[in-house]
Amino acid sequence: MPLAPGTLLNHRYRIVSILGQGGMGAVYRATDIHLDISVAVKENLFLTDEYSRQFQREASILASLRHPGLPHVTDYFILENQGQYLVMDYIEGEDLRQRLERTGPLPEKEAILIGISVCEALDYLHTRTPPIIHRDLKPGNIKVTADGQAVLVDFGLAKILQGGQATLTGARAMTPGYSPPEQYGTASTDARSDIYSLGATLYAALTGVIPEDGLNRMTGKAEMTDLRVLNPKISRRLAEVIHRALEVDPEDRFQSAREFREALIACSEMAALFRERPTISPPPPDFFGSPEGEMAGNGGQGMRLKSRPSSRRRRKSSPWLMIPLMALIVAGAYIALQLQPNLPQTVLAYFTAPTAYLPVIPSDTPISPVESPSLQSSPESTPSSEPTSNPVVEPQITPSPTETAVPSLTPTATPLGGGVSEIAFASKRTGMMQIWSIGANGKGLRQITNMQDGACQPAWAPDGQRLAFISP
The missing domain is CATH 3.30.200.20 (Phosphorylase Kinase; domain 1)
Incomplete structure (x- = not known):
């Protein structure tokens, strides 16, 4: 049931x-x-x-x-x-027997495509280790899927060749017209038996008629009808290929499924569609079954590939990338010049201004702040060949008997110097930036310079006796 x-x-x-x-x-x-x-x-x-x-x-x-x-x-x-x-x-689809019942004999091209596809499956079976022989190839055991792939099914009569000898277990059945003569009785079968059955299947697909039984042909009781007699539209080359596959003697047939496939391709003028796909060279035959092969297959520790230290690649800068950058620089410079026309002279003076050194004379006398300081460069202390912007002057110390309040200033701290612990700083208290000094105790404010273009950035010399500053 x-x-x-x-x-x-x-x-x-x-x-x-x-x-x-x-x-x-x-x-x-x-x-x-x-x-x-x-x-x-x-x-x-x-x-x-x-x-x-x-x-x-x-x-x-x-x-x-x-x-x-x-x-x-x-x-x-x-x-x-x-x-x-x-x-x-x-496998969803219809088998070849159902298709023949539905459409009748197949067009030559379609039959060739089915034959090529089945040859590829047979070549895979026949080249296994050990080889596998299907032994029941017929239209009912070839299914055509929805995507046009021919699939070989029903391996109920398949056998495995062990050491060149076929396994003797299992039933042996024949399908008249499709089974080769050697499959009857106790004769030996091999890969060429499947080639005969595929040839008979293609014969039936092209004519709608099952070919004469192979055993009857071998015993002289029947002769095979020429394929082109039943279907004159079949090309002579294809008919010759199928007749060769149906030879009674296995030695006269194609000796492999691959040879049969190449013959079908050659007679179909579709060689360009079936060029061999490039494949990676497989491992050597002795790799399989060897300890090395088992170790690799099980993820064992074989030879490890050494990895190189990673290195950063230097990117080559394109000259075209510099064009937008230069344009931004030029635009920025133009805007700055529009906002501050004297900017070039100020910048140039900053880098080219001479440095003045003032000798400082120590004194223990208290120093009083100067209300209206007036400090001029002395001709004696400055040679006539030197520019007036780089004088060396002696500061004038005005003693004062009384102390005055220290003005509220926030001087920029500099190293102590002057021999009396004086702090030098720059201030605009007279309207022009000049150098001033004040005692470390907050007393004795006095003006050191009176440069026409001003002075800034005072710095004591290491010996604390000279004072350097910048005048534009």
Whole structure:
């Protein structure tokens, strides 16, 4: 009895509908309630040793495959006293048998594309270690998906070649017209058997007629009808390729699926569409199974790549980036000149002004402030060859018997000097910035300079006997 929709298998797979039914069981569409995806569930109700072993082998084969033209098994389990179950990707689409019933013989180009796609899947199977032979290739086992990909399904009769010998377990079945002669009886089958079955499938796809049975042809009971007799629209080159794939003697067929694929491409004039995609060179054959390979596969500690110290790359500045900057500088200078026309002379005088040094004569006599200071440069103390802006003068000390109040000033502190602990500072108290001094005790305010253009920035010499200042 088929499983009813809604049945939950193994607490995970809920049956949606039945996709097909055979003598050994059925194939269902189901929902994986854990992942919320559609899956195909294939069952085997014949739990004899031979059928159970064959079904489990199909699960093991498919679980190890990774190819877009092949389904992938995701689960396998046995329900006691019920059956074996194999869960795989649900391939949505129509099989080639359904398409032929719907449309009749396929156009040449479409049949070639299906043949090329199936050849790629067969080449993947035949080059596994050990090789896998499908042995049941026919239109009903080729599905065409919604995105135009041909997928090879139903591995119930597949076998594995161990050391050049085929496994002897499992059932051996034949599909008349599609199975090669060597698949009958106890003859040996290999990759070329699948090539024969694919050739027969393409023959039927192009003509709508199953080719004469291979065993009858081998025994002389039948001859294969030329493909172009049944469909004159087929090119001679394609007909020759398919006839070669259907040779009774395996030695006369294409010796590999890759060779068959190249022949189909050559006769279709689509070589540009099927150029070999560049691939990375694989590891050497002895890498797999070696201790080094296992260590790398398990994330072991192999040779570590050394990383170089990081270094900052110097960015090359583009000369074009300097243009906006220069424009801003020029604009700023122009605005400054408009606001302060005398700015260039002031700046130039600041950097080129001579420095005056004043000798300071110590005195213990109290110093009184000067009401109207008048300090002129002495001709004797300044040579006539020197400019008047750089004099060396002796300060005039005016004794005073009485003390006066100290004016409220906030002088800029400078090092003490003058031999009497005087503080020199610049002040505008007379209307022009001049150098003044005052005692450290806040007494004895006096004017030191009376320069025509003013004086500023006083600084005592290290010996405290000379005073330097700047006059514009």
